[in-house]
Amino acid sequence: MSTLTKSTFVSGLFEVLPNTFSSLRQIGKENFYVQGFPSLKDEEYKFTPIAKKLETGLTNFSPAIPVIISAEQINKAVPTGFEGVVLVFSNGKFLPELSSSVDGLTVNFLSKNESTPIGSIAKAEKDPFVALNQATFIDGICISIEKKKEITLPILLLQFHQAAEGQVISPRIWIEAGDFAKASFIDYSISLDNSPYFVNKVVEIKGGIHTDLTYHSLQEENNQVIQVNALVTDIQQDSQFTSTQITLSGDLVRNNLTLNLLGSNSVGNMFGIYLLNGKTHVDNHTNVDHTLPHAESNELYKGILADQSRGVFNGKIFVRQAAQKTNAFQQNNNILLSEDAIINTKPQLEIWADDVKCSHGCTVGQLDEEALFYLQARGIDKTTARGLLLYAFAGEVLEKIELESLRNFITTKIQERLGSKF
Amino acid sequence: MLSIKNLHASIEGTPILRGINLEVKAGEVHAIMGPNGSGKSTLASVLAGREEYEVTEGEVFFQGKELLELSPEDRAREGVFLAFQYPIEIPGVSTTNFLRTALNQVREYRGLEPLDAVKFLSLMKEKMALVEIDQKLLSRSLNEGFSGGEKKRNEIFQMAMLEPVLSILDETDSGLDIDALRIVSNGVNKLKSKKSATIVVTHYQRLLDYIVPDFVHVLYKGRIVKSGTKELALELEEKGYDWIKEEVDSTATV
Ligand SMILES: Nc1ncnc2c1ncn2[C@@H]1O[C@H](COP(=O)(O)OP(=O)(O)O)[C@@H](O)[C@H]1O
Ligand SMILES: [Mg+2]
Numbered sequence: 001m002s003t004l005t006k007s008t009f010v011s012g013l014f015e016v017l018p019n020t021f022s023s024l025r026q027i028g029k030e031n032f033y034v035q036g037f038p039s040l041k042d043e044e045y046k047f048t049p050i051a052k053k054l055e056t057g058l059t060n061f062s063p064a065i066p067v068i069i070s071a072e073q074i075n076k077a078v079p080t081g082f083e084g085v086v087l088v089f090s091n092g093k094f095l096p097e098l099s100s101s102v103d104g105l106t107v108n109f110l111s112k113n114e115s116t117p118i119g120s121i122a123k124a125e126k127d128p129f130v131a132l133n134q135a136t137f138i139d140g141i142c143i144s145i146e147k148k149k150e151i152t153l154p155i156l157l158l159q160f161h162q163a164a165e166g167q168v169i170s171p172r173i174w175i176e177a178g179d180f181a182k183a184s185f186i187d188y189s190i191s192l193d194n195s196p197y198f199v200n201k202v203v204e205i206k207g208g209i210h211t212d213l214t215y216h217s218l219q220e221e222n223n224q225v226i227q228v229n230a231l232v233t234d235i236q237q238d239s240q241f242t243s244t245q246i247t248l249s250g251d252l253v254r255n256n257l258t259l260n261l262l263g264s265n266s267v268g269n270m271f272g273i274y275l276l277n278g279k280t281h282v283d284n285h286t287n288v289d290h291t292l293p294h295a296e297s298n299e300l301y302k303g304i305l306a307d308q309s310r311g312v313f314n315g316k317i318f319v320r321q322a323a324q325k326t327n328a329f330q331q332n333n334n335i336l337l338s339e340d341a342i343i344n345t346k347p348q349l350e351i352w353a354d355d356v357k358c359s360h361g362c363t364v365g366q367l368d369e370e371a372l373f374y375l376q377a378r379g380i381d382k383t384t385a386r387g388l389l390l391y392a393f394a395g396e397v398l399e400k401i402e403l404e405s406l407r408n409f410i411t412t413k414i415q416e417r418l419g420s421k422f
Numbered sequence: 423m424l425s426i427k428n429l430h431a432s433i434e435g436t437p438i439l440r441g442i443n444l445e446v447k448a449g450e451v452h453a454i455m456g457p458n459g460s461g462k463s464t465l466a467s468v469l470a471g472r473e474e475y476e477v478t479e480g481e482v483f484f485q486g487k488e489l490l491e492l493s494p495e496d497r498a499r500e501g502v503f504l505a506f507q508y509p510i511e512i513p514g515v516s517t518t519n520f521l522r523t524a525l526n527q528v529r530e531y532r533g534l535e536p537l538d539a540v541k542f543l544s545l546m547k548e549k550m551a552l553v554e555i556d557q558k559l560l561s562r563s564l565n566e567g568f569s570g571g572e573k574k575r576n577e578i579f580q581m582a583m584l585e586p587v588l589s590i591l592d593e594t595d596s597g598l599d600i601d602a603l604r605i606v607s608n609g610v611n612k613l614k615s616k617k618s619a620t621i622v623v624t625h626y627q628r629l630l631d632y633i634v635p636d637f638v639h640v641l642y643k644g645r646i647v648k649s650g651t652k653e654l655a656l657e658l659e660e661k662g663y664d665w666i667k668e669e670v671d672s673t674a675t676v
Binding site for chain 1: 470471472473493494495497498499503504506509510512513514515519520521523524525527528531580584
């Protein structure tokens, strides 16, 4: 008990823990208290004052219970032209009666599948937020893709959030794909109102060999929400995994993305766009671990920051000694639209193998005034010209989104934002 | 159509244009020549509305309107077109991509219906033929990896699409081989009309064999120091600029 000193202000969360996964929850709780919320002294969080934000911003830590979701809310949220499977969640709780399915896909409550090895990929001892989630998640889901099944329809996870001030939503998702399986997910989180709450999500993805998995996250929470999202995946031999992270709003958002390239000939792609205004603070920490030869990682994050927004990008590439013939590319480009906007960007490469191709670069710039003038000189008003240029800047990432309805959906959102605010 | 009166402009406090006077009427072609650094591009930029330049004195009327009061986009919509000396690269934005937006904003300003995709495409086809430019080029990122000639042809293509009243061609001939020069000048000549006017900025006489000017002006140290007809261009070709420089520098009083 002597370790229960750090971050005790969240103790309300632990009062009544669900009775599933009880030993795992206990481990989560212990690991949380050992680590506590990271302060600015923590190297990994030196630009992101999350502990302070949680302590001062939220008063009453308690788990948020699910709210009723209407068919109308679902219709409104689904991207136009979207054809696929829809899985509906309310404050992290899966709502099967509002969800659809497809052959080869199985979706189950974690509470009904206690043998699911949650915590084996996203490890509680490595991350206090994962630990906190592990201790306190109410229920979660386990999604399995049958082996050899190529699910051509995209799978949309509609995550509706509505909670009282200070409440915590802890979505927990486990995805496993059998050998030779293929699937594409869209994890779309939406606020249903404007209250300040805390979302602490953990997604674990375990792919078999020869799998092709894509996970898009689209974050459109209200500007009071604090979120921490962990996505951790194990990528096996001959497999490809692609993450696309689009953040458009929020108060403070921290995305922890970890790709473990555990097989040769595996490919990990990490793409992202953050389009920030107001006081939104978005921190993308990515981590790719090359463990075996002949694997490849590609990373491209683009940020547009206006007003007093703040961005943090930290991209770790770890190439272990055995991982010869690794190809690793990383690029982070930013445009600051105001003098008050800040970006801290840092590549972090640790390379232990000698036969490696590795490149990285980060840029921070302003909008190209000459290009702006060129377009104006052709008769385009300044706002539209700015929008065109910024959209073109983000376009390189948008192009990577293969799913047309999603790409159009995000494009429209970005264009709306660029047309009005920026 | 265009009336420039005692125009002074400076950049970062350094005066570059020091009292330009110029009258351009509909149907006319004016050539502006002069040694490097004399202020030709500055004049073109000031007319197009580049904000870095500060107009410290003078007035410019374009079809009765005070040009200098208008935003760059409104100048374009009124019919001013600048073919840039150094067209910039814009990654991720193709000509096709921005030109439809541009054309429709220009049309809206002029009270015309917007062009739908089909009509826009057929107009493009027509104008592409005029400057012998390939559609593939137009769907690539603007000027990225374009050759010098392709950049200039693209400028004239845009001019053809926007049908300006006053075209200002800033060193459109530089970097062009003889074939490209012929194509570009042909395009410009075909676009000329009784209602429009052209200002050709160049420091070689060569272009003026193709685009024949009604008037030739020599710009030096921010002023028009000599005006004449196309014979002046020939004389400059033969004798260079030194005699003009001497003339001006020896009579300079201030
Ligand atoms: N952005 C700038 N900053 C400082 N000086 C400039 C800038 N642009 C042009 N100048 C100066 O103004 C003068 C005229 O330039 P310019 O109009 O480009 O001449 P031209 O087109 O006749 O060769 C030159 O001396 C040039 O160095
Ligand atoms: Mg020049």
